Amino acid sequence: MDTITQTLSSNDPRWAAVVARDNAHDGSFVFAVTTTGIYCRPSCPARRPLAQNVRFFASCAEAEKAGFRACLRCRPRDVSPGARQNEMIAAACRTLEADTPPPLEALAAKAGLSRFHFHRLFKAVTGVTPMAYAKERRAARLRQELAGASSVTDAIYAAGFGSNSRFYERSDTMLGMKPAAFRDGGNAADIVYAIGACSLGLVLVARSEKGICAIMLGDDASVLAQEIKTRFSKARSIEANAELSDVLAKVVALVEAPARDFDLPLDIRGTLFQQKVWAALRAIPPGETATYTEIARRIGAPSATRAVAGACAANKIAVAIPCHRVLRSDGNLSGYRWGPARKRALLDKERKS
DSSP: OOHHHHHHHHHOHHHHHHHHTOGGGBTTBEEEETTTTEEEOTTOOSOOOOGGGEEEESSHHHHHHTTOEEOTTTOTTSOOHHHHHHHHHHHHHHHHTSSSOOOHHHHHHHHTSOHHHHHHHHHHHHSSOHHHHHHHHHHHHHHHHHHHOSSHHHHHHHTTOSOHHHHHTTHHHHHSSOHHHHHTTTTTOEEEEEEEEETTEEEEEEEOSSSEEEEEEESOHHHHHHHHHHHTTTSEEEEOTTTTHHHHHHHHHHHHSTTSOOOSOBOOOSOHHHHHHHHHHHTSOTTOOEEHHHHHHHTTOTTOHHHHHHHHHHOOBTTTSOGGGEEOTTSOOOOOTTOHHHHHHHHHHHHHO
8 A cells, every 4th residue: 555545544534434335424425536537425336546546525516516427336426225225224114113013024025125135134224133123112112111001011012012921031131120110210229339440530330130230431420420320310329339349349450451351240231233232342352443334244234333333332331341442444543432532541451461
């Protein structure tokens, strides 16, 4: 790679998107090739140009004003194939949100695709299978129904479950607690937490009956304590520094040496998609990194890059679920809910270990 390409690659994230033919950036900009006079969308499958021959424009109109013409292969003025697929899958999602979702064959037929092709495309866009999506939406309806129903049984049937027994088999997985406790706003749940000092400032660790449910970094103990109370608003949040002294010591040790093994059980709460992303993060070896696009591919959802970034942002168990190991496609640190300086420090600690 020549010097011009290296400079452009490191300084302009749009070039990284062109190199990756990343369709997630289609519509956000176009690139033009000075030697051919043609402009393309980022995902254009045509042969990749030399970096020194590339110019970027915010829109097709700007590229044409500068004298470039649209590529006949990727047709940047048309709705992108990815956008059309996303619209089709969005329509299927709305259908799956019905009380009685249709079978896979009916969804595929409505989309004009084979059963196999539709199933593969749905998973690529959403990160989950159609059945898993329907189950997740039903669980969301259940959580909503439990908040206002006169009884747990009424909420179960209103959410579309055919029987109590089928629901109770999975209730803990869906709700993180017994349905009666959830309906009561989580009042029966205790969340104990402790706050200690580490090289990155302060660290809060919180534990439920199932395991560690939060590890958060910050600079102000009162802010951290308030955040845990907000996240588990109806549970009893109890500061227990003495009770959690050993747990806190292990968490601080993990922050200081994030490459070490962490053997405490985790209480991981999130949607099915989030849990798939978080499992992929835990599979990244210490000292290594991955991009959001790579994580999307690893979980079988190559079009869900933005959703992967959202799942990383929603992670509340720092370091043990290592969202600090995920970078943008151009190698930049990108966002980190506990600050980019802490993200850089954690990565440096791993690389030095």
